[in-house]
Amino acid sequence: MSVTSITSSTTGTGVALPVVKAEHLGLTFSTNDGDVVALSDVNLTIEKGDFVSFIGPSGCGKTTFLRTIADLEQPTSGTLEINGQTPENARKDRAYGYVFQAPALYPWRTIEKNIALPLEIMGHSAQQQAERIKRTMDLVNLSGFEKKFPWQLSGGMQQRASIARALAFDADLLLMDEPFGALDEIVRDHLNSELLKLWDRTKKTICFVTHSIPEAVYLSTKIVVMSPRPGRVTDIIESNLPRERPLDIRETPEFLAIAARVRDGLRAGHSYEEVV
Amino acid sequence: MxxxxxxxxxxxxxxxxxxxxxxxxxxxxxxxxxxxxxxxxxxxxxxxxxxxxxxxxxxxxxxxxxxxxxxxxxxxxxxxxxxxxxxxxxxxxxxxxxxxxxxxxxxxxxxxxxxxxxxxxxxxxxxxxxxxxxxxxxxxxxxxPPVLLPAPSAIGAQLANSAPILWADFVQTFVKSVIPGYIIGCLAGLVVAIAVDRSPFLKAGLLPIGNFMSALPIIGIAPIMVMWFGFDWQSKAAVVVAMTFFPMLVNTVAGLNAASSIERDLMRTYAANYWQTLLKLRLPAAGPFIFNALKINSTLALIGAIVAEFFGTPVVGMGFRISTGVGRLAIDLVWAEIAVAAVAGSAFYGVIALIERGVTFWHPSVRGGRA
Structure with missing residues (x-):
């Protein structure tokens, strides 16, 4: 199967570096059972302000790709640049905030202390910390829960706190790995629309891993469809939906058309058989 | 019915x-x-x-x-x-x-x-x-016969009658030997565990030695410690150090690996350095393990100090009193000493357990919730 080429969405400004630029990126894990190709020949450019979703079945390498951007995994071939830097330097520059599948809040810290964690590590003053905690907690609608411990909150609130923690140090890039995967659909809808508002307000670049087609179409300006064995990109879909998206946009023909194309992309990658 | x-x-x-x-x-x-x-x-x-x-x-x-x-x-x-x-x-x-x-x-x-x-x-x-x-x-x-087993009332009377002796023994054994030995042994175990965790070389070299030390019979090392450190409390404290060191080492090494990979990845995304990760994540996550060792050691330390006193002491100390009491058939006094040791040991354990509840309040086993 041939691989779709890079989408060339250079907007003419010329000066701005792409936030993420992957060329012929490959990653092979060596395990006891031999080599496993997690990523193969991935080409992708993400511009500033994009909301990019990665969709595909389990094992397609979408999480691995996100972790490679975050320098949590090292590619074995090809090049990857974050803001024109190597992933390692970008990580040391605190270029991104990462939201994991689980909230990963430290249970011995209150919510505000959890949000303060990156700020403490990055050496912000107490006053700056207090100001940023207040701002990000307002942003994710968690005001009033500062002194609670994570285990006193619901799963949805915990995940919102972990988003606040990723936003607290003002990185321009937000990497989100199935952040709402463990939540029920009602909470998920709510958080999705909140996330869109947040993206609109903060003008951040967001990379969002999901395996839900409606979620990907609803959130994204660009949808990257991936397929497994080996993990590769089969389609990149630019969404023409408006930036302002009420939840009922999901019943419009435009929305359904994009969803159909995503589904076709998944099927073309023979990935439907993999989905159980 | x-x-x-x-x-x-x-x-x-x-x-x-x-x-x-x-x-x-x-x-x-x-x-x-x-x-x-x-x-x-x-x-x-x-x-x-x-x-x-x-x-x-x-x-x-x-x-x-x-x-x-x-x-x-x-x-x-x-x-x-x-x-x-x-x-x-x-x-x-x-x-x-x-x-x-x-x-x-x-x-x-x-x-x-x-x-x-x-x-x-x-x-x-x-x-x-x-x-x-x-x-x-x-x-x-x-x-x-009271030599076999005295009645509790007789032990109680003995407790009241020889309170000054029992107090002097308690100070000698508990305050002078157990407490310093316990603190030194636990701190040393903690520090060495962090060093072992940091360096693969130490992990390969020190852990087996720690294992070896834990297998040393206390009956064997106590007389040697008396020869090294003299008859007074210093040699008892040394035995306590030897006894408490290993449980702390092993538990802390295990505890330092208790943080989940996702929690470590989080620290990595912040480009946190080793000490930041240690202090803000790995040591707090190891808390329940460390307190386990502290609790085990609180009882081990008292046993160690009492047994060590069987091998030479100045004429004071709980172990000394027990060994001479048996010889003089003053079984009431032996039982009174045992009662003091039991109360002191339980109180020591209780204090550690209380501190644990305060420090690791967040752990599911303490707050009674799910993970």
Whole structure:
């Protein structure tokens, strides 16, 4: 199967570096059972302000790709640049905030202390910390829960706190790995629309891993469809939906058309058989 | 039986307790020297048998019967002679009532009919007191030689009489040997564990040595420590250090790996350095493991110090008193010393456990929630 080429969405400004630029990126894990190709020949450019979703079945390498951007995994071939830097330097520059599948809040810290964690590590003053905690907690609608411990909150609130923690140090890039995967659909809808508002307000670049087609179409300006064995990109879909998206946009023909194309992309990658 | 509202075990206990009281009553009637108070209380106990045919009675009446019979029996115990045969019925009866009471009370607590906070303490208290009462009755009633097992009342009298000696021993053993040894041993274990965790070389080299140290018999190292550090508390503290070091080392090494990979990845995304990750993530996550070691060590330390004193001390110390007390057949004093050691050890453990509750309040095992 041939691989779709890079989408060339250079907007003419010329000066701005792409936030993420992957060329012929490959990653092979060596395990006891031999080599496993997690990523193969991935080409992708993400511009500033994009909301990019990665969709595909389990094992397609979408999480691995996100972790490679975050320098949590090292590619074995090809090049990857974050803001024109190597992933390692970008990580040391605190270029991104990462939201994991689980909230990963430290249970011995209150919510505000959890949000303060990156700020403490990055050496912000107490006053700056207090100001940023207040701002990000307002942003994710968690005001009033500062002194609670994570285990006193619901799963949805915990995940919102972990988003606040990723936003607290003002990185321009937000990497989100199935952040709402463990939540029920009602909470998920709510958080999705909140996330869109947040993206609109903060003008951040967001990379969002999901395996839900409606979620990907609803959130994204660009949808990257991936397929497994080996993990590769089969389609990149630019969404023409408006930036302002009420939840009922999901019943419009435009929305359904994009969803159909995503589904076709998944099927073309023979990935439907993999989905159980 | 059907009207009693009790389960099978409780019904059997009710029959046993009431029946024994009845037997005791019959025994008292036949016997020449019946104690009036004891006879009356056994009569009360026998009366509880009406629950089998008439109506259930309150568990507090069972408790009351137990207390009254036990009290009357202890007061009626003859001095320096074995007690009359029918007294044994009274003892079994009191014991049966106590068990029945505790069993019903724990059922009530489970149903939420009585408050757990206050009444929950009553169960271990009843258990402890019952044990002491049975001990007192058996040793005095069967005229057990005090060299084999003194009665609790004799031990209590000895405790009061030799309080200054016991206090001096406590200071020597607990305050001077156990506390410094415990602090040094635990701190050393913690620091070495962090070093071992940091360096693969140390992990390969030091862990086996730590293992080896833990296998050293304390009986063997105690005399050597006496030769190295002299007769006074320093050598005991050294034994305590050797005993407490290894549990702390092993537990901390395990605890430092307790943080989940996602929690470590988070630190990596912040480009946190080694010490930041250690202080803000790995040590707090290791807290429950470290406190486990602290609790294990709190009891080990006391044992180590007491045993070490068997191998040469100045003429003071709990171990010294026990070893010489046995030689002089002053068994009361030995038991008094054991009681002091048990109370000191439990208090030490309790303090550590309390601190643990404060520090690792977030852990599911402490806050009683799910992970």
């Amino acid at each position: 059907m009207k009693s509202g009790l389960n099978l075990l409780q019904s059997l206990l009710a029959l046993l307790a009431g029946g024994m009281a009845l037997c005791g009553l019959v025994g008292a009637a036949i016997s020449a020297d019946a104690d009036i108070l004891l006879t009356v209380t056994m009569g009360l106990g026998a009366l509880t048998l009406v629950r089998c045919v008439f109506r259930p009675i309150s568990l507090w009446l069972d408790g009351l019967a137990s207390v009254l019979i036990a009290l009357a029996l202890v007061l009626a115990l003859p001095r320096g002679a074995a007690m009359p045969g029918h007294y044994w019925f009274a003892m079994v009866s009191a014991w049966g009532f106590a068990w029945l009471f505790v069993d019903q009370l724990s059922g009530e607590i489970r149903r939420g009919a009585v408050p757990r906070k206050t009444m929950g303490l009553l169960i271990p208290a009843v258990f402890g007191v019952a044990l002491l009462v049975v001990w007192e009755i058996v040793t005095r009633g069967a005229n057990v």
